[in-house]
Amino acid sequence: xxxxxxxxxxxxxxxxxxxxxxxxxxxxxxxxxxxxxxxxxxxxxxxxxxxxxxxxxxxxxxxxxxxxxxxxxxxxxxxxxxxxxxxxxxxxxxxxxxxxxxxxxxxxx
Amino acid sequence: xxxxxxxxxxxxxxxxxxxxxxxxxxxxxxxxxxxxxxxxxxxxxxxxxxxxxxxxxxxxxxxxxxxxxxxxxxxxxxxxxxxxxxxxxxxxxxxxxxxxxxxxxxxxxxx
Numbered sequence: 001x002x003x004x005x006x007x008x009x010x011x012x013x014x015x016x017x018x019x020x021x022x023x024x025x026x027x028x029x030x031x032x033x034x035x036x037x038x039x040x041x042x043x044x045x046x047x048x049x050x051x052x053x054x055x056x057x058x059x060x061x062x063x064x065x066x067x068x069x070x071x072x073x074x075x076x077x078x079x080x081x082x083x084x085x086x087x088x089x090x091x092x093x094x095x096x097x098x099x100x101x102x103x104x105x106x107x108x109x
Numbered sequence: 110x111x112x113x114x115x116x117x118x119x120x121x122x123x124x125x126x127x128x129x130x131x132x133x134x135x136x137x138x139x140x141x142x143x144x145x146x147x148x149x150x151x152x153x154x155x156x157x158x159x160x161x162x163x164x165x166x167x168x169x170x171x172x173x174x175x176x177x178x179x180x181x182x183x184x185x186x187x188x189x190x191x192x193x194x195x196x197x198x199x200x201x202x203x204x205x206x207x208x209x210x211x212x213x214x215x216x217x218x219x220x
Contacts (some may be wrong), residue, residue: 065180
């Protein structure tokens with residue numbers, strides 16, 4: 001029973017990964033791409049890791065998978081935030097149909 | 110012209126997906142092939158990204174994809190040390206992306 005639920009988690013993770021990378025290619029702007037890709041790939045890889053944990057059980061491999069989940073949840077949003085800040089400071093323009101840019105308003109104030 | 114490019118990309122993606130699902134691979138090997146296809150999309154963005162920040166985002170996502178690839182490889186081959194490679198790759202990818210973002214921001218590394 002655990003194996004079936006684990007394989008379902010792995011399939012969900014792979015599908016999330018695929019749509020995240022499709023968004024990385026298709027979306028018009030750096031910030032849109034960053035949003036789609038980071039969210040989908042983080043959830044996808046954490047899903048794969050949780051599936052590995054459910055299949056292997058409380059063995060050393062399962063504990064390592066849980067460690068990778070903890071580490072990814074802590075670090076992936078941090079890296080995305082730093083990248084978006086660096087890109088904004090280096091002068092990457094927003095998409096021309098974007099509505100507002102609160103960070104720019106805060107900087108010029 | 111834009112519609113033509115869109116159509117060519119869709120046909121190539123559909124051909125690769127149908128090729129993966131027609132061949133009699135096992136389940137985990139199919140997952141591995143789909144992750145390789147995702148890495149191909151990331152490489153496309155690295156080659157054609159308009160700015161340096163796009164390439165940095167793609168490198169970050171490629172690192173996270175490789176961690177998932179190592180996990181499925183661990184299940185498919187039954188060798189548990191692939192997960193160790195995953196842990197090491199996640200650490201290195203995080204530190205590398207932080208250094209890249211500092212460089213994009215225009216500051217030096219020791220601030």
